[in-house]
Amino acid sequence: MRDAAIVLLTLNEIDGLRLLWDEIPVHAFRETVAVDGGSTDGTREFLAERGIPILDQSIPGRGVAFRVAADACRSERLIFYSPDGNEDPADIERLDDLLLGGARLAIASRFAQGAINEEDVGSFRPRSWVNQTLTMLANLTFNSGTYITDTINGFRALRRDDLLALNTSVKRFPIEYQISIRAMRRGWPIAELATVEGQRAGGESKALSWPVGKDHLRVFLTELPGAKLLRER
Numbered sequence: 001m002r003d004a005a006i007v008l009l010t011l012n013e014i015d016g017l018r019l020l021w022d023e024i025p026v027h028a029f030r031e032t033v034a035v036d037g038g039s040t041d042g043t044r045e046f047l048a049e050r051g052i053p054i055l056d057q058s059i060p061g062r063g064v065a066f067r068v069a070a071d072a073c074r075s076e077r078l079i080f081y082s083p084d085g086n087e088d089p090a091d092i093e094r095l096d097d098l099l100l101g102g103a104r105l106a107i108a109s110r111f112a113q114g115a116i117n118e119e120d121v122g123s124f125r126p127r128s129w130v131n132q133t134l135t136m137l138a139n140l141t142f143n144s145g146t147y148i149t150d151t152i153n154g155f156r157a158l159r160r161d162d163l164l165a166l167n168t169s170v171k172r173f174p175i176e177y178q179i180s181i182r183a184m185r186r187g188w189p190i191a192e193l194a195t196v197e198g199q200r201a202g203g204e205s206k207a208l209s210w211p212v213g214k215d216h217l218r219v220f221l222t223e224l225p226g227a228k229l230l231r232e233r
């Protein structure tokens with residue numbers, strides 16, 4: 001049994017849950033919890049029927065959800081999984097293995113050698129381009145280790161104590177970007193695995209491209225002060 005928790009992040013993901021549930025390796029993990037942003041489509045009932053504790057958040061946002069999980073879980077390691085069809089459940093245990101192998105942040109990368117991201121089916125790939133530009137900025141500015149190919153994907157794992165120590169503040173989507181940047185600034189070993197990103201199973205995207213892109217840029221800028229100083233420590 002892994003001393004780790006699968007943290008499901010849900011906001012109206014009933015279609016994805018129905019499709020993926022049997023593939024999520026709940027039995028290999030000490031805990032599985034869901035942080036729910038206020039679903040009204042049957043997600044909560046689906047989880048409750050399967051005995052999964054549902055943690056509520058007082059204000060919306062994935063960033064808030066990350067901190068709710070860190071406060072509530074008792075396991076040493078947390079694997080964040082969004083059951084919307086984008087993330088391959090077979091990678092859940094592989095991410096935990098990267099932590100067991102010494103990484104302090106493990107990321108399922110959509111841009112590593114051998115990976116596939118959801119836009120690879122077309123030739124116009126605005127989201128990938130924005131993602132990769134933000135990732136390049138973070139690497140050039142904050143990373144003195146191996147190049148990280150996907151600083152933004154939410155499918156990731158880290159130790160609970162490490163997440164608390166990062167003292168994150170982002171409320172919404174760019175929480176992952178803030179975590180990656182702060183881990184880079186501290187010189188933590190970061191490991192990636194190449195993942196295959198699937199298409200959304202149903203429901204609706206909550207990540208509107210323009211506002212989310214802008215929010216990431218803001219995080220990049222607010223992480224800048226003192227960055228150099230910290231790297232030199």
Ligand SMILES: Nc1nc2c(ncn2[C@@H]2O[C@H](COP(=O)(O)OP(=O)(O)OP(=O)(O)O)[C@@H](O)[C@H]2O)c(=O)[nH]1
Pocket residue numbers: 009010011012013035036037060061062065082083084086154200204205206207
């Ligand atoms: N707990 C919680 N989960 C959220 C919140 N916002 C989004 N999520 C979940 O986070 C995951 C990712 O959100 P998406 O809307 O799929 O964002 P995305 O993966 O960038 O966009 P798509 O490509 O459309 O899938 C999904 O499982 C959502 O249900 C929130 O405020 N609270």
Ligand SMILES: [Mg+2]
Pocket residue numbers: 082084086200
């Ligand atoms: Mg998604």
